[in-house]
Amino acid sequence: MPVLIGSEPISQLPETVEEIYKSFPFLEAEALKLVQSPLRVIDKPEGVLYITQKEYAVLHSSDENFSIVGTDDATTCHIVVLVNREESSVCVAHIDSTDDLEDELARMVFDVLGQQNMKNDFPLELSIMGGYCDEMRKSEVLTLDLLHFYNQLPVKFQLKSLCVGSVNTRSSNGINWPIMYGAAVNIHSDFVISPAKVYHSTEGVFKISPFNYRFQSQMAEWALKSDDFILNNFSTSPAVEPEHFSKEMKEVFQFIIHNPFPMISIFKFNKSLKYVPSPQGQWLKL
Known part of the structure; x- marks a missing residue:
């Protein structure tokens, strides 16, 4: 089921991130707003759920244990945020590759769908952040791989934010650097995403499977x-x-x-x- 950008399904994915920004300039404008937002420094553990590389978490807005879920230290890695407005839940993931991880990536989508399962009449809001214009082009490959993956799932997605590539790149002494290394989502304030620093919501526990x-x-x-x-x-x-x-x-x-x-x-x-x-x-x- 094609991912929606605005009201337009992207049945055929562009070959570069720049083509996406050129076709949908509002995505680039929103991404620029995000990287220019004040950095949120989270230095206390109370109410914070931290996601590290290769992890994801799904939380509900009614969760009393946490108010913020986020991750950082992403260079070529990407931060994915999925918001389910109908279930009032959010998923945050720190992804370094899609290779041989299709089952895990699909599982996090179905986890955030919750009771709706596959029959979601309302699209999940999809935000992809992180990556930059690195010399090996690893970031852009991951961006396009993720979009291709979500485009193939039988689930509706609305691409709300794409903060990657050139928008998330600054140059210093001839070296490209990411601007935004991390992101945090406030689950009690309409799932607002801020630049910043696996919990099983149904059981109320953090679970590490063997x-x-x-x-x-x-x-x-x-x-x-x-x-x-x-x-x-x-x-x-x-x-x-x-x-x-x-x-x-x-x-x-x-x-x-x-x-x-x-x-x-x-x-x-x-x-x-x-x-x-x-x-x-x-x-x-x-």
Whole structure:
């Protein structure tokens, strides 16, 4: 079912982001407003649900545990926001690729549809943010892949915001940088999106389903490497990553080194991990 831009379905997707902005100038104008909005600094955990890379969350406006859901540190990654006005719910996702993730991407759409399921008479509002004019064109490929994916689903979407590519790019010392690294959605204020810094809404818990990964013996060596080595070998955009990128990647390596077989040490008996939020914004394990 084609995505709607304004009242026009995009039955045939343009080949570049610039073609989209040229055909629909209001999208570029709205994107410029967004990147020029004041940056919201969220420095307290109370009422905030943070989404990291490869995660998504669906929340309802009546949720008493949270008022803000958001993510940041997106360079070539994209932030997707889906708003369901009929169910008064929102989904926020931090996506780094569509490769082999069609099932997961579809699942987040069906989660935010809720009771409507596939029979949505009213379109989901779709906003795509992040990415910039990077040298390898990874951002633009992801933008077009996402639009193509949503265009193929049997669900109605209204593209409300597309803040990507040239609109989200600034140049400094000959290097292109993203303007907007993150976004936050206020779920109690009409789902307003602001530039900024997985919760299961039906159960009221944060749930991590069992998953596996491949331990590599080189990780012990990588954890001791310089920050420059980490940036240049594990980032899609080494010149513009936040300062904490290398530190956090080394923490990931250390975690995997200490848990080489997650199905044994973390997800015992193939059980999900579940956490509930405290009033102070901390997560308590069930």
